[in-house]
Amino acid sequence: MKTAASAMSPEQARVRRIRRERRNRIVRHAVLLAWTGFIAFPIYWMVMTSFKDSGEWVTWPPHWVPHAPTLHNYAQIFAFSSIDPSLSRQAAEQAFTIWKGLGDSLLVCTTAALLALLLGTFLAYSISRFNVGGKYFRHTILTIRMIPPIVIAISILIYYAILIPYATGAVFGARISMFDTYIGLILIYTVTTLPFVIWMMLTFIDEVPYTLEHAARLMGAGRFTVIRRVVLPLVASGMVVTFLFVFILNWAEFLLALTLTHPEVTTLTVLLNKFQSASEGRLYGPQAAIGTMITIPVVVLGILIQKHLVKGFSFGTIRR
Amino acid sequence: MARISIKDLQKTFGAHRAVDGISLEIRDGEFLIIVGPSGCGKTTTLNMISGLERPTGGQIVIGDTLVNDLEPGERGLGMVFQDLALFPHMTVFENIAFGLRVKKMPDAEVRRRVAAAAAAVHIEALLEKFPRQCSGGESQRVALARTIVTDPSVFLMDEPLSSLDAKLRVDMRTELKSLHHRLGATFVYVTHDQAEAMTMADRIVVMSKGRIEQVGSPLDIYNRPATRFVAGFFGMPTMNFVEGAVVASGDRRSFRADDVEHPLPAAVPAALAGREAVLGVRSEHVLVGDGASLKGVAQLSEPLGDTTLVHFDIGKGRRLVAKVGPTAAIEPGEALTFQFAAEFCHLFDVHNGARLY
Structure with a gap:
């Protein structure tokens, strides 16, 4: 038919x-x-x-x-300009905190991204080269990211605000709180972004042929020299991409920052929220202005990443 | 002293025995080639000498030092890798200088030695280039220079020519051999290419399934293969094998395979009479025509220019190859007569392949 x-x-x-x-x-x-x-x-x-x-x-x-x-x-x-006299004292104070928010966000996001990059690169190296954790460890790591932040937010808050102060008070005699501290926020950002760093750096490090390291070791280079002189230069563009990616994640993070800080450490996303709930009515104008200012670095970094992604992923140019 | 002594060396990966207890003495200054099919354990052996793999058992002694527990960089070796392993982010100069920089050599000395190494392999013009800008042959030389510059007493080479095209490979063979002469160092070279082994080696080690089949000079191995495996591995085309038995009549011995019977040299021991065996004859020792008594039918003829290979059938699906003169015109389907040059016949055990005669 x-x-x-x-x-x-x-x-x-x-x-x-x-x-x-x-x-x-x-x-x-x-x-x-x-x-x-x-x-x-x-x-x-x-x-x-x-x-x-x-x-x-x-x-x-x-x-x-x-x-x-x-x-x-x-x-x-x-x-x-001088403060708008029509604004209340509280609103005026909030209006001033953009610089503090900007500074805090930059400090926390940059430090956390660098820390995660440093740890994640070495972890990825050991997973790639020594099969640390076994065959499926690289996938297991990613599952950590499946946990919604809201699930860990409260338990981390309990850690930071109650358990750690209590424990340090009992052991050292001085209560040290991690709540509302730069270190506290940097640590949690480092931990939550580490799986991404490991995963991304794995793809780059896997691309570096073993024999390059073998050659360097035969010429008398120790493990650390091999990493510093051979592996890291070859994955440098990958590290830039990874850093920018993680930085953007941190920059846009809201929930953990909201839960784990107040009033000392104020990142931009948390600051934005404060405008919305201000008792003096909603200051849509300044809020939108801050929102725009937060978005600009993300857009700029996004464009930068795009440029580096091309370089990062056309990595097969190594002669095999 | 760059003598390497290997005793009962073993390496297992899980249940797989990659190297199964080999012992070998590598002499100072010799060009030793380890050859075998892929998976025979030759590269693993080389990697254990270099220190990139830890032996499961046995000893490796370089000079007078037991090196089992030494780091690769502490063994005083140089190595050229199959993929060359040039650092893509460094210039040729920095690639060559790497080993010296690691040793924190003063800059002036680094320059002097890199220049000398580059001159030794004729790549002075490439020093400012990056590896990706070099051709295959040039990259090869860079890899050699990078090894020469640290002045090792032993050079290890893992199929360094396999990435080159056929013509360049032949040129580099000659060059490697002359480099070996000039440097006077010990070369340990791994390849699966029997032609490379034949042309360059002082001695050849033939490996199969993690064991050494034979150690000897190239001609030794070609003319008196210790096993059927070695006999089949060396020589192009592959040696002809015929299964049959040794028979004796009076004090003359001959080889019989069904209807085919062929005299053997008088030197074949009488003790072999009645034993099943495999007869091995190289194609150049199969003589076609003129007074020969055995019959075959030509199947295929391959002219190579200087010689012609004739594939012919001797019944029961058994095929032999003969190397004949370039002018011999033998058409497929044509009947021919042949015999073997008796003094070049080899006899191997049917079961373990060991040489009987």
Whole structure:
């Protein structure tokens, strides 16, 4: 029995195929465009709001672009201008903390990312070269990331705020709390991002041929020299990518920072939340301005990563 | 002193015995080639000498030092790897200088020695390039220079020519041999290519299944293979084998395989009479035509230019190869007569392949 397709002339079949491909392409792009709009709209709205004066924050019908664009919100969060007398004392104090939030975020995120990178690279090396933990250890490590942060947040809080102070008080006679400290937040960020670092660095280190290390060792280099002079230079671009990736994760982290700090250590994401719950009404303008400022480094780093990813993943250029 | 003495060396990976108790004396300054099919344990043996693998059992003595527990860098060896293992992020100069830098040699001395090593293998012009900018042959020389520069008393080479094309490989053979002469160092070279082994070695070690089959000079191994495996491994085309038995009539001995009977030299011991055996004859010792009594039918003829290989059938699916002169015109399907050059016949045990005569 002849099928419908075989009954068609080759020319008809060709025209049909071209039409089908064109239709698929249009549908695909329509879906992607709609999704992009859906994702980008809140960012668009945030950026627009950051340039609106207080009268325009909530209007109906909405102002898609500011009718009277102003840099007032930015001046306020960076405290370039004198404080708006219309703001209450509490709101004014909050408005000043952008610098503190920025400083805290940079300090915590950078230190945690560097620490995770350092530990993760050596761990990945040992897993790649000595099969530490057995055959499936590399997969086991990733499962740690399946635990939602909310599950560990409370137990870590109990550790930081109760168990550790109690334990140090009993042993050393001085209560040392990890709650609301830089070290506390840096440690938890290091721990939560370590699986990513190990996983990413594994892919890069696996690419470095064993024989390069063998050659170096035969020439008298010790293990550490081999790592420093041969392995690390070859995975350097991978380390940059990994660092940026982890930095962005930390930068955008909210839940653990909210749970484990207050009021001393204030990262930007936590600061943003404070604006929202301010008792003095909602300061949408400055909030949007801070939101925009938080987003800019992520976008910039994202673009940088893209450039390095190409280099990182075209790693097979090593002559085998 | 760069004598290497290996005693009962063993290496097991799980249940697999990669090297199964080998003993070997490598003489000072000799070019020793370990040859065998892949998986025979030759690279594992080399890696144990270099220190990259720890032996499961046995001893390795270099000079007068037991090196079992020494780090690779402490053994005074140089090694060229199959994939060359040049550091892709360093220039050729830094690649060659690496071993000297690790030893914290003063910069002026490093420059002097790198220049000398580069001159020895004619790559002075490449020093500022990166390995990816070098051709296969150039990379090969860089790898050699990197090994020469540390002035090792023993060079270990793990199939260093396998990545080169056929023509370059032949050129590099000559060059390696002359390098060996100039340096006077001990070369231990691993390959699966019997032609490389034949052309370069002072002595050849043939390995199979983790054991040594034979140690000897290239001609020794070619002319008097100790086992059927060695006989089959060396020589192109592969030696002809015919299964049958040794028969004696009076004081003359001959080999019989069904309808084929062929006289054996008088030196074949009488004790072998009546024993099952495998007769081995190289293709150049199969004489076709002119007064020969055995019959075959030509199947295929392969002209090589200087000689021609004739594959022919002698019944029951048994095929032999003869090397004949380039002018001999033998067409497929043509009947021919042949005999063996009796003085070049080898006899091997049917079961363990050991040489009987």
